[in-house]
Amino acid sequence: MTQKSVIEVSHLYKAYQTAAGPFPVLKDVNLRINQGEYVAIMGPSGSGKSTFMNILGCLDMPTSGTYVLDGHAVAGMEANAVAGVRNQTIGFVFQGFNLLARSSLLDNVALPLVYSRIEKAERHARAKVLLEKVGLGRHLHSHPNQISGGQQQRVAIARALVNNPRLILADEPTGNLDSVTSEEIMALFGQLNKEGITIVLVTHEHDIADHAKRQVRFLDGEIVQDTLSAAVPVDGVAQ
Amino acid sequence: MFSAMLGEAWHAMGANRLRTFLTMLGMVIGVGAVVLMMAIGQGAEASVKRSISAMGSNLFVVLSGPPRVAGVRSATGNAPSLNVKDADAIAELNDVAGVAPVTMGKAQIVYASNNWNTDIIGTTPSYFDVRSWSVTAGYAFSDSDVRSATRVALVGKTVVQNVFGDDVDPVGQTIRINQRPFVVLGVLATKGQTLDGRDQDDTIIVPLTTAQRKLFGNQLPGSVRQIIVQASSDKVMGMVEEAMNGLLNQRHNIREGTDSDFSVRNLTAIANSAAETARTMSLLLGAIASVSLLVGGIGIMNIMLVSVTERTREIGIRMAIGARERDILLQFLLEAVMISIVGCLIGIVIGVGGAILVNFLTQAEIIVSTDSMLIAFSVAATIGIFFGFYPARKAAKLNPIEALRYQ
Numbered sequence: 170m171t172q173k174s175v176i177e178v179s180h181l182y183k184a185y186q187t188a189a190g191p192f193p194v195l196k197d198v199n200l201r202i203n204q205g206e207y208v209a210i211m212g213p214s215g216s217g218k219s220t221f222m223n224i225l226g227c228l229d230m231p232t233s234g235t236y237v238l239d240g241h242a243v244a245g246m247e248a249n250a251v252a253g254v255r256n257q258t259i260g261f262v263f264q265g266f267n268l269l270a271r272s273s274l275l276d277n278v279a280l281p282l283v284y285s286r287i288e289k290a291e292r293h294a295r296a297k298v299l300l301e302k303v304g305l306g307r308h309l310h311s312h313p314n315q316i317s318g319g320q321q322q323r324v325a326i327a328r329a330l331v332n333n334p335r336l337i338l339a340d341e342p343t344g345n346l347d348s349v350t351s352e353e354i355m356a357l358f359g360q361l362n363k364e365g366i367t368i369v370l371v372t373h374e375h376d377i378a379d380h381a382k383r384q385v386r387f388l389d390g391e392i393v394q395d396t397l398s399a400a401v402p403v404d405g406v407a408q
Numbered sequence: 409m410f411s412a413m414l415g416e417a418w419h420a421m422g423a424n425r426l427r428t429f430l431t432m433l434g435m436v437i438g439v440g441a442v443v444l445m446m447a448i449g450q451g452a453e454a455s456v457k458r459s460i461s462a463m464g465s466n467l468f469v470v471l472s473g474p475p476r477v478a479g480v481r482s483a484t485g486n487a488p489s490l491n492v493k494d495a496d497a498i499a500e501l502n503d504v505a506g507v508a509p510v511t512m513g514k515a516q517i518v519y520a521s522n523n524w525n526t527d528i529i530g531t532t533p534s535y536f537d538v539r540s541w542s543v544t545a546g547y548a549f550s551d552s553d554v555r556s557a558t559r560v561a562l563v564g565k566t567v568v569q570n571v572f573g574d575d576v577d578p579v580g581q582t583i584r585i586n587q588r589p590f591v592v593l594g595v596l597a598t599k600g601q602t603l604d605g606r607d608q609d610d611t612i613i614v615p616l617t618t619a620q621r622k623l624f625g626n627q628l629p630g631s632v633r634q635i636i637v638q639a640s641s642d643k644v645m646g647m648v649e650e651a652m653n654g655l656l657n658q659r660h661n662i663r664e665g666t667d668s669d670f671s672v673r674n675l676t677a678i679a680n681s682a683a684e685t686a687r688t689m690s691l692l693l694g695a696i697a698s699v700s701l702l703v704g705g706i707g708i709m710n711i712m713l714v715s716v717t718e719r720t721r722e723i724g725i726r727m728a729i730g731a732r733e734r735d736i737l738l739q740f741l742l743e744a745v746m747i748s749i750v751g752c753l754i755g756i757v758i759g760v761g762g763a764i765l766v767n768f769l770t771q772a773e774i775i776v777s778t779d780s781m782l783i784a785f786s787v788a789a790t791i792g793i794f795f796g797f798y799p800a801r802k803a804a805k806l807n808p809i810e811a812l813r814y815q
Contacts (some may be wrong), residue, residue, distance in 0.1 A: 228728060228808045249732050256730020267725045267812070271423055283412045284730040326730065 449690025530619020745797020
């Protein structure tokens with residue numbers, strides 16, 4: 170296995186403090202995701218998949234274990250550096266789109282670049298290119314409430330892409346969309362993956378998960394299944 | 409980066425206009441009140457100061473009396489116990505810069521068909537130095553006029569207006585004072601009102617001897633009502649006062665333990681206490697107005713806390729896409745400061761407008777200084793930062809996961 174890994178977690182353990190003592194959510198999770206992979210993370214509510222996604226997204230820190238993202242150990246980084254990682258290395262796509270209602274689509278997409286200290290002209294130029302790429306080139310100055318849910322999710326994807334991240338983390342990206350729109354969004358993810366971007370998405374819908382090349386299933390804080398889609402053979406699989 | 413944040417703060421302010429306006433109103437009223445109160449206070453202070461400098465600096469007035477007739481004391485200044493020789497003796501004392509003996513009274517004056525009743529001051533040329541009073545047209549009388557008791561007069565502005573009108577140049581004209589003809593030598597510079605509001609320009613000044621012999625005769629030769637003494641600096645005023653008391657007691661044969669037949673008053677001390685009162689008043693007004701600034705600041709803090717709670721999700725999104733703690737802190741701080749600064753600018757406009765209105769309605773003197781605006785501005789900015797900091801920090805310290813989940 171010579172391929173470069175984007176995500177490498179080993180012996181990841183996460184517990185929340187409750188009145189009854191520490192409650193373990195993740196128990197000894199090991200996972201390696203290589204560059205260019207397209208992974209669906211599945212599992213019922215309470216299986217720990219959301220916590221795992223939060224840790225992958227550097228929004229949360231593990232209680233113990235290591236997480237190496239793009240060659241850098243994340244645990245132990247100071248807060249500003251972690252913010253930098255979220256800004257530069259990861260692109261987030263959420264179930265609820267999470268656009269800023271008061272800002273135009275262009276400003277929404279350009280927002281991560283504000284935190285990268287990039288000049289306004291370049292911010293807008295890059296945001297415009299991406300909005301055109303997701304098919305919203307004619308809505309640059311519209312506001313999120315003026316477009317459909319599917320279009321909003323496209324804007325969110327454009328925002329996730331604007332800093333050329335190594336990794337896209339999508340948390341139930343089609344959860345608020347109808348099936349036709351969902352297919353369009355998944356097609357967009359498929360296209361991005363073909364362009365070489367690593368995608369990890371959380372879903373509990375099998376037909377959505379089927380778009381991914383690899384399915385990882387969580388149950389009670391552990392990975393219970395890690396399979397490749399039969400239809401899409403891939404190289405570079407951990408385990 | 410910073411300009412992007414400024415733009416966002418501006419948008420955030422515009423997002424809920426009524427709320428922003430009401431929050432700002434606290435600052436507007438606070439700053440407006442401070443600017444207005446300082447304008448009024450400084451105006452009062454300045455008018456007091458002007459009265460003082462018009463009076464002349466480091467002044468004493470020595471009054472004759474109080475006379476005692478069969479054990480009954482009457483008003484000071486009534487008995488002719490001081491005379492020109494006393495003035496000459498005081499002039500010999502150390503640290504005395506000038507001495508002007510004065511006698512005064514009321515007289516009816518007539519010019520052509522106009523007549524007027526005014527104060528007549530009889531004195532020596534040193535009076536003009538001591539009172540720092542100058543002559544704007546014509547010239548002042550000299551010591552030789554005093555020696556020969558010439559009938560010359562210097563007239564104040566109010567007298568000029570009432571007797572000569574606008575068309576006549578008073579210099580060289582002859583007026584009648586108590587029926588006697590006097591030649592007008594010059595016009596006195598405008599002096600304004602005394603601290604108690606008396607018009608000092610309603611005055612005619614004549615040579616001392618002329619007043620004594622030709623206007624208010626029938627007095628002991630050489631007697632004067634008062635002597636105005638100027639000390640060389642405010643540091644020596646105590647010493648000069650003591651020396652004068654000693655000298656006059658000696659000259660008037662006053663034994664220790666008996667009442668003097670004169671009294672020495674420190675005019676500058678009286679004036680300074682008036683100035684001090686005005687200054688205290690101005691400070692007090694400013695302090696009261698500042699309380700409303702504080703209340704305005706608390707209003708900003710309150711609304712910023714509400715805003716942080718409302719925008720929790722937005723903060724979560726920003727953090728997820730890479731905002732650092734200090735980016736969030738700066739964003740909310742900027743919003744608070746912007747509200748307070750815009751409020752402050754409006755407040756300054758309203759404060760200045762109010763001051764102009766007060767001036768228009770009451771004719772009271774007002775001074776709108778750039779200082780007071782700068783103070784109000786920096787106080788407003790400080791209040792914005794101070795009261796904005798806690799909500800901004802609260803926003804910056806939010807947990808991104810919880811913030812994203814917030815509905």
